[in-house]
Amino acid sequence: MIVDETEIPALVQALVAEIATKVETLADHGQPDTLDLRGLPLLPGDYALLKTLLGTGEVTATVSALGPTRIHETLYPGVWWVTYCNESEEVIGEIIEITVCPSLLISDNEEIRAGVARLRDTLSN
């Protein structure tokens, strides 16, 4: 989507610049980071603009844990938009993760081991 630069409010510009810097740090040093949207004084219009600017890329995922968490990679690889919802579908947190893969998508080692035990159990039943 092409947006005329003169239309973008200063706050949104600053956020995009910050994201860009963090992505560079990820690329150069493998260092992940986050940007918490909750703490920011974004008016509804700014928020929508930021979301549209960043867009949606190749990956969309829903994690069902204490309610759904909706994750999508934006048009910019390494920039992930994470929306936490509770069991009543209310948005309770929104974070932009700058990372190779958001933490919620990764399987935990202990759970992997516990899962293997259950898997073997199904064989014996």
Next chain:
Amino acid sequence: MTKPTVLESLTQQGVSRRSFLKFCAISASMLALPVDKVAAALAAAPMPSIIWLHFQECTGCTESLTRSFDPTLESLILSRVSLDYHETLMAAAGDQAERVRTDAMKANYGKYILVVEGALPKTGFAAKGGRDAIAILNEAVAGAALVIAVGACASFGGLPKAFSPLPGGVSPSGAQGVSDLMKAGKVPNKTLINVPGCPPIPEVMSGVLVYYLVNKKAPALDSNLRPKLFYGETVHDECPREDFYEDGQFALTFDDEGARKGWCLLKLGCRGPKTHNACTKIRWNQGVSYPIRSGHGCLGCAEPDFWNRKNSSGAYASIYALVSGGGDGDCGGGDGGGDDDHDHD
């Protein structure tokens, strides 16, 4: 019996690692802490014990906590904390309830978190189970690792401490907050966090609890013992109507064109510039609204003695003092300071 850690307790109930991480991410966001620090701390922290005592209160703070959605009360009850004594919710009554309290205090002596809701009157005028309120509080503070005073009443005395503005008006019950009692030596000195508001925002109450679980100490506090994390800014600082204030656009009655356009409510008595709270930042009821957004000015309920505001000549000023008569427009700005209003009559 050693208590399980918070993570162990969650895992035992079939709560997945991802759920745990989600909770940590949300708490971390609320508390401005790094996610991995929150996760690591909660994974290792033993389930704490909470003793919640009610005194001269209206139970609004407890009610407010049930409106919290992160973390949710049902999850607090069942997993993250052990709410060992809470009269509004607990199943046992009478002697059985008292047993719960004394057993929990004994088993967790020196380690439990004491939450106090409500003010305390002068000795002899509030009792429970035949015992005087201050005696009960005294005993409870002695064994606490941390004391959290929730609400205006426990923090500063609140409404029971208020008095008639007529000559000779005094608090009818001699009510005081927990910090008053500590200063007077009536209860032992312990680490105290004030979480004022009438009532406080629920996520602020639960956020303070989580902060303590993660860091094992209180967050940075201001001179009124309020966490700067939540009370560091004024309601005015983060108010979406602030640009109207800057432009001098004020509602002059409650339903004029300005009111309908969402203009600044300063001239209708809004105490936002002098009130430190997170109402315009975190907002109320899952962010749905807050007093100013719904058309009424801030009452200043996180500040001490907000029920007895004075004008600049030291006389009683009503909540709506800025409405009647003319005003010179110079009504606000600045934060901290005393609770003087400008005289507009």
Next chain:
Amino acid sequence: MATSQRLVVDPITRIEGHLRIEAEMNGNTVTKAYSSSVMMRGIELILKGRDPREAWALAQRFCGVCTLVHGIASVRTVEKALNYSIPPNAQLIRNLMIAAQFIHDHVMHFYHLHALDWVDVPAAINADPAKTASLQKSLSGWPNNSTAYFAGVQTKLKSFVAGGQLGIFANAYWGHPAYKLPPEVNLLAFAHYLEALSWQREVAKLHAIFGGKNPHPNFLVGGVPCAISVDNRLANYAGGRTAVNAAGLTLVSSVIQKMQDFVNQVYLPDTLAIAGFYKEWAAPYFGEGIGNFLVYGDFPDETGSNYKLPGGVILNRDLSKVLPVNLEAASEIQESVAHSWYDYSAGKNTPLHPYQGETTPNYQGTGGPTPPYDYLNVEQSYSWIKAPRWNGKAAEVGPLARVLVLYAKGDPATKALVDSSLSKLGLTQANLFSTMGRVLARTLETKVIADWMPAWNAKLRDNISHGDFNTFNDLKWDPKTWPATAQGAGFTEAPRGALAHWIKIKNGLIENYQAVVPSTWNASPRDAKGQPGAYEQALVGHTLAVADQPLELLRTIHSFDPCIGCAVHLVDADGKDLLQIDLAA
């Protein structure tokens, strides 16, 4: 009777405020009961000399569980005194807020304050989740009805119990012989206890839209403070800065739907299901000892004089006669302090109408024991609660009173609902006069009131779409427009019962302010004639199956939904004589 034979239950938990019950026993059966509140604040005194327009803000803090009710009563009281009318939209918004409070409060009361008396929570561990799922499906179309869902709830409960960290469920009466529910009903009820905790946050949002926050939303003498900003041309200004706009009104509509769904598909079926196992608690007059019922009425129409929920008094359980109530009449409503820790200048045994109300605490001089104490001196004064009476008679207020008056006045929806519910349970009208009758009445009135909300909501939206945005009448806002003296009584029906405030205004300030609140009626001690209050009379005849476990008493006390912070409102710490303050000119 020797005091050593009195049973004491203090604190009564799962209520609002601080209540103590002492009961004289014959073996394990109650022969006499005494209801006492032992904590107070003094709000009526704090109000003296203040701007009447701010009274609602202080009065509302009588209680945070029944938040809103005193705010409403207060603004109505001031408006009555000043003959100050409010715009139709304000009336509709207030009605929606009051109704939302009813639904929120009653559902929370049933699940979080009362249910643990009837539901043996740990016993749910033995339930069969599949059977529970079938049970749920047979009760209603509520979507949380799968075996997996109930198994999940059961797992949560199992590990909680196994871990030994019982928290609020510790040291209670689990396994008591009076618990009668099959394990599946226990599991079902417990699942709904949890669901109701998250559902109630939704209901609170209606208050947040119109009142800024819940608990303790904001009110306004002369209307409501939430200006309406649905003018589309103002959308850019309004976004994020106002609440009653298109998005806010949409939220209100969806909250109303959620409320009705929960009441119809969860609360009502659960009540009937549970009541079916406890029919002995619906035995006529068991848990209902006075037989007199008082309602002021509420939900005014746009004229402000016709009430959707009618008021009236029923005496001696006679539904053929509903008598009118007059809050202004000097001899109708009076408060006695014969057994309360106060003095009156005309003597303790002379009751007073609230306009003449006095608040002169006297704890030690009237028999108040010095803590620590084991027993109250029940032959003297024993409570901070005064004893209100209607024409000298004790009365019960609350859901049972309201449902009886609605029924007696022939309200079709109420009649149909009561008759069908009684029929489903195999009960008759006489069974309404009981503990379980009161529980049932609470549920039924919740449905009746919830079903009124869509019409008010539609009318509000209709007014707005026709260009009526008025929410506040500023004609009498300025105290300079008021007469030198004024007095008035304002009322509402709080979830717990009939509530009224009386105000006297002099030279623009409050000269006197009195509140007689529902739990004052219900939790009242004896009056000068020795007539017990509603709780006291209701407990007579209750037998404890286990001598030191007061479960049976809790069931009946909780059926009244006590709110004691409301019931007691004043004190002077030194017990000094507090003269009526004379505002010399």
